[in-house]
Amino acid sequence: MWKLTEQKGEQEMRKVFVQTLDKLMNENEKVIALEADLGGASGFSKLGKSHPKQFINVGIAEANMIGIAAGLSMRGLTPFLHTFAPFAVRRACDQIFLEGAYAGNTLNIYGSDPGVCAATNGGTHTTFEDLAVMRAIPEVEIYDPADGVQLEWLIGEMIGRKGVHYIRTTRKQMPDIYQEGSVFEIGKANVLREGADVLLIAAGLGLKPALDAAEVLQEKGIDAAVVDMFTIAPLDADTIRSQMSGKKLVVTVENHNITNGLGGAIAEIMAEDASGIPLRRVGIKHEFGQVGSLDYLKKYYGLTDQNIVDTVIKSL
Amino acid sequence: MNENKLKELKRGSAAIRMETLRMMRKKGYGHLGGAMSIVELLSVLYNEVLRYDPQNPSWDGRDYVVLSKGHSGPALYAALALHGFFDTEWLGTLNDGGTRLPSHPDRLKTPGVDATTGSLGQGTSVAAGLGMALRIEEKDQKVYLIVGDGELNEGQCWEAFQFLAHHKLHEVIVIIDHNKRQLDGKLTEIMNPFDLNKKMESFGFHVISADGQKEESIYDALQQAGGVKDSAVCILLETEKAQGVPYYVDREDNHAPKFDEAANRELDALIEELRMQVEDGGK
Numbered sequence: 001m002w003k004l005t006e007q008k009g010e011q012e013m014r015k016v017f018v019q020t021l022d023k024l025m026n027e028n029e030k031v032i033a034l035e036a037d038l039g040g041a042s043g044f045s046k047l048g049k050s051h052p053k054q055f056i057n058v059g060i061a062e063a064n065m066i067g068i069a070a071g072l073s074m075r076g077l078t079p080f081l082h083t084f085a086p087f088a089v090r091r092a093c094d095q096i097f098l099e100g101a102y103a104g105n106t107l108n109i110y111g112s113d114p115g116v117c118a119a120t121n122g123g124t125h126t127t128f129e130d131l132a133v134m135r136a137i138p139e140v141e142i143y144d145p146a147d148g149v150q151l152e153w154l155i156g157e158m159i160g161r162k163g164v165h166y167i168r169t170t171r172k173q174m175p176d177i178y179q180e181g182s183v184f185e186i187g188k189a190n191v192l193r194e195g196a197d198v199l200l201i202a203a204g205l206g207l208k209p210a211l212d213a214a215e216v217l218q219e220k221g222i223d224a225a226v227v228d229m230f231t232i233a234p235l236d237a238d239t240i241r242s243q244m245s246g247k248k249l250v251v252t253v254e255n256h257n258i259t260n261g262l263g264g265a266i267a268e269i270m271a272e273d274a275s276g277i278p279l280r281r282v283g284i285k286h287e288f289g290q291v292g293s294l295d296y297l298k299k300y301y302g303l304t305d306q307n308i309v310d311t312v313i314k315s316l
Numbered sequence: 317m318n319e320n321k322l323k324e325l326k327r328g329s330a331a332i333r334m335e336t337l338r339m340m341r342k343k344g345y346g347h348l349g350g351a352m353s354i355v356e357l358l359s360v361l362y363n364e365v366l367r368y369d370p371q372n373p374s375w376d377g378r379d380y381v382v383l384s385k386g387h388s389g390p391a392l393y394a395a396l397a398l399h400g401f402f403d404t405e406w407l408g409t410l411n412d413g414g415t416r417l418p419s420h421p422d423r424l425k426t427p428g429v430d431a432t433t434g435s436l437g438q439g440t441s442v443a444a445g446l447g448m449a450l451r452i453e454e455k456d457q458k459v460y461l462i463v464g465d466g467e468l469n470e471g472q473c474w475e476a477f478q479f480l481a482h483h484k485l486h487e488v489i490v491i492i493d494h495n496k497r498q499l500d501g502k503l504t505e506i507m508n509p510f511d512l513n514k515k516m517e518s519f520g521f522h523v524i525s526a527d528g529q530k531e532e533s534i535y536d537a538l539q540q541a542g543g544v545k546d547s548a549v550c551i552l553l554e555t556e557k558a559q560g561v562p563y564y565v566d567r568e569d570n571h572a573p574k575f576d577e578a579a580n581r582e583l584d585a586l587i588e589e590l591r592m593q594v595e596d597g598g599k
Contacts, residue, residue: 032452053452059482064441064475071445074423074430075453094435095472099442103432104424 002182002190011148014171017110018043020155021080025051028159032072034058034081036065042082042112042171062087066095066107073106078159084118085111085168089130100164101137108158109166114144115255116297117170117205118289126289130168132260135233140164141186142232144204144255144262149178150230157186168204172294175208177228189236191243195225198312199247201240201266203229206253206282206303213308222312235265244270244277249315251280253308258283280311317532321364325531327594328359328398333560334590335394339410341575341583346410347419349557349570351391353495353528354383354462357553358395360534361460365542370400373427379457380446382431384439384473385464385493386420387572393417393426401428437470439463440490444476447488458542459488466498469507474519480548481520489541490521490550493528495557499571513552521550528555561586 025031025047037060039045048055058065062083069079081088088096088111100107111130118125134142141163145151151169158165177192184190189201193214202210207228214224225243229236244250250270252263263281270279284301298304317325333355340346361381362368369375383392390410397404402416409415416425420434430446433439443461450457463473480488492512500506509515516523522544526537537551557571558564563582564573575583 056448058475058479061475061479063438063472064444064479067438067441067472067476068445068448068479071431071442071447072449072452074442074446075449077449077452095438095441098432098435099438103422 002184003179004192005176005179007176009176010173011176012171012173013148013151013169014043014112016148016151017155018046020152021047022050024156024159025054028078029054030076031078031080031159032056034065034069034079036060036062036083036087038083042110044082063092063095066092067099069107070099070103070105078106078108080108080110080158082110082112084121084125085114085127085130086125089127089133089166093133096164097137101140106162107164109164111166111168112171114168114170115205115284116289116294116301116303117172117255119294119297120291122291123289128257128284128287128289131232131254131256131262132264134166135260135265137164140166140233143167143230144232145169145230146204146207146228147174147177149176149180149182150184153182153184170205174205177207177211184230187231187234187236189239190228190230191225191239192228193224193226195223196246197222197248198224198316199243199250200224200226200253200308201229201250201262202226202253203232203262205255209303209305209308210253212305213312216305216309217312220313222316224312229262232262232265235269237269240266240269241273244275247277249278249280249312251282251308251311253303254281254283255303256283258285278315280315282308282311317535322532325359325363325535328363329356329531330590330593331398332358332391332394334587334594335398335404335407336391337561337583337587337590339390339394339407341580341587342408343411345572345574346390347387347572348561348564349497349572350385350464350493350495351388352558352560353493353555354388354391355560356529356531357462357491357493357534358391360531360538362395362399364535365538366460367457368428370428373401377457380430380443380459382433382439382443382446382459382461383421384433384443384461385436385467386433386439389419389421392421392429396426396428402426436464436467437472440473440476443488444479444485447480447485448483450487451483451485457487460491461488462491462493465492465494465496465503465509465512466506468492468509469498477516477519477521477548484547486544486547486549488548489538490548492550492552493555494552495555495559497557497571501568516550516552520548522547523550523552525552525554528553529559
């Protein structure tokens with residue numbers, strides 16, 4: 001079971017990834033980490049030092065890395081591979097589709113710095129479309145963890161789990177949301193806060209702003225529920241349906257294009273159910289990325305708690 | 317190689333060629349050229365070289381075949397059926413709705429198919445991953461990676477080759493089917509590969525040349541390749557597109573022809589000739 005933390009700390013996600021993998025590699029020699037020459041950026045190089053026989057740096061060759069990982073998994077090894085999100089999902093899309101999903105192989109992909117998290121790497125490195133691409137591939141699981149506790153638990157869950165698992169998260173700090181040792185359920189959304197008027201659905205980078213927005217809305221007399229949709233595929237439609245029932249408004253928050261990402265997925269459910277409830281999608285409105293600090297980009301693209309508050313007030 | 321063994325291999329080639337042509341003849345079309353150019357290779361592999369158990373296709377101790385030039389799947393299916401992985405009757409279902417023999421190999425559908433291929437270049441990386449897994453596990457099994465010379469247009473092949481060479485990954489035996497043609501024409505006209513022998517050598521490979529139309533040459537090359545332990549290894553197999561099917565050898569459309577009446581007559585006569593060769597025990 002998970003619990004929200006009272007602490008105001010933060011964790012560096014790549015550190016969590018590397019430390020968790022290091023532990024798993026100690027316990028299980030079948031766990032193999034792969035890099036495409038970003039080991040310094042991801043921290044995966046440390047795994048090469050601590051577990052030289054379980055670490056493969058393929059050089060700057062992401063498509064090759066995906067195929068190699070697929071081949072490793074055919075022998076029962078468990079590959080975890082890192083590259084920046086665009087170099088996985090955009091550059092090696094066909095390889096993920098074919099040698100991963102279609103061929104029934106296992107890939108645990110850490111696509112780092114999705115969306116605005118690319119920050120000073122700029123527009124070339126920005127993925128506002130990775131959810132759209134991956135969501136359209138059958139059987140692929142997509143995760144957008146919101147903090148280090150959730151990420152650590154998630155990585156552990158990947159051991160022995162077959163299939164393509166895409167974990168999109170920043171390399172950098174994320175604020176603590178959950179208590180240490182929290183346990184989650186894959187494919188099950190977490191209702192962090194109940195509320196009668198508005199339903200806020202968020203994941204990853206959007207979750208903290210959604211929680212903060214709910215607090216502000218409370219002060220204004222608007223009761224907002226907040227759901228952490230950390231598993232974006234398969235989507236927990238049951239929780240969406242039960243939570244949206246009776247609400248006046250649904251708002252999704254995502255570090256992604258509002259088309260075909262989290263908001264798109266929720267829109268599909270709401271349309272099929274003819275819910276009649278208005279939906280607003282906070283996210284990137286069909287724009288390319290650009291260079292800047294994370295704070296600048298969050299403000300530019302409207303991903304802040306204030307943007308969520310404004311959207312709710314304007315829409316009610 | 318003694319005469320009887322060679323006869324057996326030639327008979328095996330005739331059988332694979334016959335079954336492959338039958339499959340395509342039944343459909344009225346097929347990726348004939350590239351399937352024909354690996355027939356002798358498949359005969360040597362499945363008759364003499366590979367370790368496998370048709371009763372247990374996913375046997376952990378097997379050698380792997382990654383047919384990266386996936387469009388040659390029908391020849392692989394013929395070899396697998398003839399070696400007991402499934403009933404030869406399946407061969408008639410090629411490309412039918414619900415078949416277990418799709419045009420391009422699918423490891424989840426067909427017993428004995430080790431890798432899903434068809435998007436060219438990708439099998440090279442999968443083979444590299446399999447080879448690396450065998451290295452990590454300290455196994456002596458091999459991965460036989462069959463890649464087309466046209467397929468080498470794909471950059472991913474060279475990413476994988478760099479990886480193999482860097483790691484001296486001799487667990488993977490790269491076999492280039494150098495049939496000199498790709499879908500749209502001759503390699504030298506579409507995308508010149510230049511000297512593949514030199515190219516592979518300069519990439520760090522131990523290169524062995526072999527005559528891909530002669531079983532004994534292929535066998536010798538595979539034996540030699542199996543003994544290489546200090547570098548990546550590649551067999552450059554000199555073949556002819558549509559080899560063994562004279563009617564199609566020099567035709568522009570021999571990559572994936574649709575058969576007209578003349579072709580049907582030629583194929584029927586050839587299939588009959590091959591049938592007699594198989595029954596006579598090879599020529």
